[in-house]
């Protein structure tokens with residue numbers, strides 16, 4: 001087929017669904033389409049400037065980059081035209097033909113049908129160009145890539161339903177023109193005043209002029225009518241180059257939406273000019289919500305990099321560590337060369353120095369926020385706490401700082417929300433307590449009802465309740481806080497240090513001695529399954545529990561690695577019995593060895609269940625239990 005012929009191509013199935021959803025959920029905030037289109041045009045100008053660094057001819061005698069918006073009340077159209085990089089035919093198909101990106105199916109599953117919530121989600125997913133269909137029943141794009149000939153231009157058209165068409169056309173000037181054929185009910189977007197106010201509201205920070213035709217008064221009799229010229233509607237200076245005191249909160253928020261493609265407002269930001277050995281400006285934002293792809297480690301991340309006001313690249317991930325991948329923003333450096341590449345960034349010592357300064361900047365911003373606005377900090381922690389927990393392993397030098405930013409659920413209030421800092425914990429430590437105790441469970445419920453907590457509850461000692469996958473990993477790297485080491489209460493011998501008095505220690509030794517025979521009998525039954533059996537003082541209500549040996553990995557870590565398909569050496573737990581418990585007392589008196597073995601088996605399996613573990617032989621457990629129940633009722 002010759003490229004001049006008109007070709008009609010279909011959107012993917014999911015794409016249709018996305019478009020419909022977007023049109024319906026954005027009806028209360030229609031005007032954002034203009035922000036999205038201006039944002040794309042501004043990115044196109046940035047890209048042209050960047051490519052022109054290597055090939056000045058791309059400017060084609062038209063170096064003044066700008067965006068123009070024209071309105072036609074009669075035709076009911078809004079036209080947005082830029083002289084940026086433009087698109088080739090292939091780029092048009094790739095960029096405007098695939099609404100559905102990776103994760104669309106997953107995303108669609110998350111929708112609730114509640115317009116307000118869904119519109120937030122759609123924003124998070126990023127609708128970009130397609131937001132044009134919120135107000136337009138038909139959209140046409142005429143585009144020519146810089147460097148190609150006028151005959152290489154492309155005309156794209158769609159009514160946002162099943163398909164779009166694409167054909168070759170002539171376009172003398174480089175760049176992209178988007179024509180929105182507005183719906184009847186959206187005629188307001190041909191109103192000059194209305195459109196100007198939207199530009200001021202959302203796009204004032206765009207660094208190139210967004211122009212509209214000036215309003216000229218009708219000529220008086222005998223005078224010549226003045227022809228209107230294009231004039232800039234926005235202030236057209238890169239926002240980060242302005243001084244902090246000159247930028248309003250609304251402007252910072254509008255700029256955030258431009259750099260992050262996030263529809264919801266930023267939570268907080270930090271804007272700084274650094275002078276001295278290294279000279280750069282940074283504007284770093286904390287998003288208010290986690291993006292869809294936060295857990296995809298290959299997803300785009302990092303800052304927009306500018307060198308001396310010239311856009312160089314999106315997603316410059318070299319300037320922040322992975323655990324701060326949620327931070328969005330801009331860095332503008334005076335020290336890097338304009339033809340810097342990702343490879344060069346990786347080797348440049350100036351980049352390392354900037355990375356450590358920016359990391360410190362983000363951690364300081366977080367610690368200030370935690371002090372000044374607890375509610376906002378909690379919102380941050382809810383969205384990004386799990387990512388922050390990767391910090392101590394990745395960034396050893398800032399371990400102490402990160403540790404102060406961590407928040408935990410604890411037995412202080414037993415709530416699932418992670419609201420307690422380690423500093424709070426330390427301040428509440430008992431006299432004589434030298435360790436920070438924690439328990440790890442599959443869920444908050446399992447952790448908070450773990451039998452290992454019984455003695456701690458009795459003594460009023462606070463324990464951190466950990467239940468996220470990353471927690472075991474975090475604890476392995478944290479090791480200590482404020483000179484106090486962390487101790488997993490489900491691991492090794494119970495070590496209460498000075499929290500246990502002499503009399504208690506003596507009583508425990510005496511009990512161990514008194515139950516030597518019982519321990520030996522239980523050991524014989526479980527011999528292949530346990531490392532060891534012993535009596536315990538950590539239980540007050542449960543008859544028995546499992547303990548991980550000192551040098552074994554935690555049960556949670558083990559389950560995680562096994563789920564990932566790793567073959568692990570078998571591990572055997574220590575089985576601890578509560579000698580005060582009526583069931584254990586009964587066990588001690590049991591003379592029938594078969595029944596004794598069944599009862600031991602049940603206690604052993606129950607100890608697994610209390611940990612949230614799966615039983616190796618659930619049917620065997622049920623069988624043993626039913627047998628005992630029948631004997632009981634006989």
Ligand SMILES: Nc1ncnc2c1ncn2[C@@H]1O[C@H](COP(=O)(O)OP(=O)(O)OP(=O)(O)O)[C@@H](O)[C@H]1O
Nearest residue numbers: 040041044084086087095126127128129130176261
């Ligand atoms: N005016 C334009 N000039 C050149 N390319 C454009 C223009 N508008 C859109 N594009 C291309 O189309 C792509 C898709 O645009 P779209 O707005 O849908 O997504 P995006 O800007 O990449 O991300 P987001 O959806 O988060 O806004 C852009 O990445 C860009 O390559």
